[in-house]
Amino acid sequence: MTRLRSYSGPSMAIASAMLFGASTPLAKLLLGSGIDPWLLAGLLYLGSGIGLGIFYLVRRARGNPPAEASLRRSDLSWLGLVVLFGGVVGPLLLMIGLSHTAASAATLLLNIEGLATMGIAWVVFKENVDRWLLLGALAILAGAALLSWQGGGTAIGPGAIAIIGACIAWGIDNNLTRKLSSADPVQIAMIKGLVAGATNLILALSGGASLPSPTAVAAAGAVGFLGYGVSLVLFVLALRHVGTARTGAYFSTAPFIGAVLAVGLFGEPLTVRLVVAALLMAVGLYLHLAERHAHEHRHEAIEHSHRHVHDEHHLHEHGPADLAGEPHTHVHRHSALTHHHPHYPDLHHRHGHAH
Template sequence: MPSMKPTLPIGIGYALAAAALFGASTPLSKLLLGSVDPWLLAGLLYLGSGLGLSLWLLLATRLTGKGSTEASLKRADLPWLAGAILFGGVVGPVLLMLGLAATPAASASLLLNLEGVLTALLAWFVFQENFDRRIALGMAFITGGGVLLSWTGDTAAGVPWGALAVAGACLAWGIDNNLTRKVSGGNPVQIAAAKGVVAGGVNLGLALVAGSHLPAFPTVLAAGTVGLLGYGVSLTCFVLALRHLGTARTGAYFSLAPFVGALLSLAIFQDGLSIRFGFAAALMGVGVWLHLTERHDHEHTHEALEHDHSHVHDEHHRHDHGPDDPPGEPHSHPHKHEAMTHSHVHYPDTHHRHEH
């Protein structure tokens, strides 16, 4: 019987790319806050993401003359997507920008580790995603590395409103990540573009009504570029990782984002490497190794299911095609899975969300 192992590197690659892009956006956003109001910057970041990805969708179709191999979003997806946009695209960015404006960069990086923890906890205990001790331990090592990486030892921080705002952003994104998984079978660029356009437009409009003023065009362009890469492309990769790895495991790899942000900060501010940085990297490395070497293998039953997503004809896709179904692979079209019981290595991806 074919192994599911080839799926793992694909999902991990997407998750690590998402973490790298988002991690790089944090110190760059901190630099932009010197000339842009926090609420306005949140709008510019997401609007740059949404408009850039929308342009990509348009150009990709026109330049290639081919339709996307991804499934388009359906009406049933809209409530989940709307919730993800509200929490992850409106509430989260505003709280983060407000928190960054009142919190030292190192403290903000420390608090951003909460996103992976809260994402995993919600996935495990609210959305009932499977996990075992190895995965939980790996998550603990990755989080511990992030905490050590950002810890300054200074507890005299005063009234922690900025810290509370960053923690609130992490909770909003944890909810967003779990809601986004519900639509992860759809076109990831379409999902990220919709979130960017709606969330960016709302935040930008509210900021302007509240009295904010647009900065000079080069600053607007810089914010849009950071948003396109750090939010748009990052979210696209994150959705693809959700499809292959599930929410908690994707969140664990995404928790490496503060490490990437710290590396970029070292390059920007010319700070030297420290022993603490090395220990943090070692802890994160152990956590990633625990996840990479996971082997989840047991007999499980697939219930009959009908859905639409991008796929190839593998062990889980042995359906017949009608005359109107698209040729070539990968492709997307509505298809039905018959009930099936078998055993192989798997992860909580699109087809393995069974109970344990």
């Protein structure tokens, strides 16, 4: 059962990448209609926030018991940093960079986000990595880089530095979101979408952009809801199950997914480069999915709240106010435990490793 559930994390990360990857060619269609890029970023985020907000309110109005733990007051500082780095600083630096950098170089540089996410997870947050996992991550990123390469120079100028800064901001965002992964992912993505969308929209309108037609606004909102909102919900759930570095690696398949959709959407040719990129990513995903990490490890005593079932990590008793049925959500306490089994750096396995 543990082994089967461990695959839910990679599945959700890849589904997240599919939705986000599909949003790229669709956003290209919207840009082709004359929408200002910065304004479009605001509309995409707002579509995400409003769509998830409607879902959140409908779910609450039905009066069902909460399926996920709500954000706590102690989470707000982390959420503020997530919105700042991922929803404001990242898009702002990207817009500055795109205005000073050739499209070919900018597309390639955007793959630094995956490296930044994994590097921060491994170096700062000490997530476990072995040589095969590292090789798999590099294969996925190599496929993304190959897919994005369009020729031309990649000299490091002010624009390139801004794009690199945007990627680092999103890498920080991804790692900080890990701190919130036990909470309701819909609530997290909804707040991020509303705040980031409103901020980018105000900045774009202040810079002289004008709103497009209602049809274009609705289309941008729909793309944002799926490609940014639902995608982020799945990304947060993947963080909960497999940790930041692995989720970041799976998410790096998004450029390939977008390119495949563009083949059909824009009639682009199926090139050797696309096939080679697919093979590199397939090798990388295989190395990740074949990972089997097991050793004796210790869980310190902790009290928290998140969606769970009663497995080897949830052997607690229930009080009269706790909900029956599984999965369910309530505050529960984990006693200290030392045992041995295969695991990912998930919500309950963020321990250190001896080298």
